[in-house]
Amino acid sequence: MGEVAALQRSGGDARLRIASGKLDLAGVAIGDSIAVSGVCLTAVAVDGAGFNADVSAETLRCTTFAKLRVGDAVNLEKSLTPSTSLGGHFVSGHVDGIATLSERNQVGGSARMVFTVPAALAKYIAAKGSVCLDGVSLTVNAVRGAEFDVNIVPHTLQATTLGRLAVGGGVNLEVDLVARYLERLLLGEAAARPEGGGLTREALAAHGFLKGEAR
Numbered sequence: 001m002g003e004v005a006a007l008q009r010s011g012g013d014a015r016l017r018i019a020s021g022k023l024d025l026a027g028v029a030i031g032d033s034i035a036v037s038g039v040c041l042t043a044v045a046v047d048g049a050g051f052n053a054d055v056s057a058e059t060l061r062c063t064t065f066a067k068l069r070v071g072d073a074v075n076l077e078k079s080l081t082p083s084t085s086l087g088g089h090f091v092s093g094h095v096d097g098i099a100t101l102s103e104r105n106q107v108g109g110s111a112r113m114v115f116t117v118p119a120a121l122a123k124y125i126a127a128k129g130s131v132c133l134d135g136v137s138l139t140v141n142a143v144r145g146a147e148f149d150v151n152i153v154p155h156t157l158q159a160t161t162l163g164r165l166a167v168g169g170g171v172n173l174e175v176d177l178v179a180r181y182l183e184r185l186l187l188g189e190a191a192a193r194p195e196g197g198g199l200t201r202e203a204l205a206a207h208g209f210l211k212g213e214a215r
Contacts, residue, residue, distance in 0.1 A: 001161060002036075002076045004068055005050060012057040014065070016041070019050040023076045033093065035077040037161065038135035038172040039063050040093025063095045063172045064134075075135040075160045089130035089137050090177055097121050099133060099173040101165055102147065109154040113162070114147055117173060122146040124175035124183075132174040136160050 006017035018036060025046055033040050034051065041053035060066045080090075103114035115133070117125060125131060125148045129140050138150045157163035165171065184191055 001073050001159070002050065004070050004072045004074060007068060007070050012060075014055040014060060015044075016053050016055060016068075017050060018053065018074065018076070020076060023078070025051065028078065033079045035075070035079075035091070035093045035135045037064070037074045038091070038093060038132055038174055039065065039095055059095075062097060064098055064170045067170075073161050073164065077135055089132075091132045091135070091137060091174060092177060093135075094174065095172045096124070096175050096180075097173050098170045101167050101169050101171070103149075104165075104167055107151070111152045111157060111162075112141075112149055113152055113165070114149040115171070115173075116147050119146055121173065121175060124179040126176075126179070129179075130176045132172075134161055134171040136162060 002021045002023060003019045004016060005019040006015075008015045016036070018034075025048065028034070028043060028046050028051070030043055030046060032043050032046075034043055034053070035041070036053070039055075039059060041055065043051040043053055045052040055065055097118050097120075099115040099117045101113055102116045103112075105112045122143075122145065125140055125143055127140055127143050127148075131138055131140050131148070131150070133150070136156060138152075141149045141151055152162050162171075
């Protein structure tokens with residue numbers, strides 16, 4: 001974990017100064033990407049104690065960064081390299097929206113957390129699939145409509161901001177990359193039309209995804 005050391009807003013954008021804590025910034029150069037609570041940011045200045053990054057108005061709109069304050073803890077991760085051990089799923093740092101913690105229960109040393117997602121993103125969450133919350137790669141245990149639950153083990157509770165998350169709090173949500181691209185691919189030629197922005201029942205039937213309906 002790191003900490004927001006400074007935050008300057010200007011013209012709808014913002015510049016962040018992140019104190020990197022225990023994260024080793026050796027080898028990190030200006031222009032490199034660092035995930036900050038699941039948001040891919042470009043380092044515009046780097047030193048031994050931390051780094052600076054610019055945040056666009058679009059990022060502020062789509063993420064929890066709109067409520068970020070100096071002193072807030074953030075999860076930090078450097079970019080994946082070809083020699084890096086992949087301990088979770090592929091995460092781009094391109095946040096899809098905000099999920100809200102609706103329930104939290106202690107189960108042994110772990111925590112079972114139930115999150116509610118915006119209705120438009122619910123279709124991308126699948127049981128035993130992958131999801132990224134504030135930069136943490138997690139396995140989805142179960143899905144009920146726009147809610148899903150995950151199990152957070154003691155190490156993750158201690159090493160990330162999820163251990164401090166209270167009911168009602170928001171996290172940056174990134175759905176699995178495959179789900180995003182699959183939806184677009186299934187649109188076929190309709191994707192190039194202005195109205196081709198989402199899947200329809202007819203499109204699903206045409207590809208054989210609805211039982212009892214001919215192609």
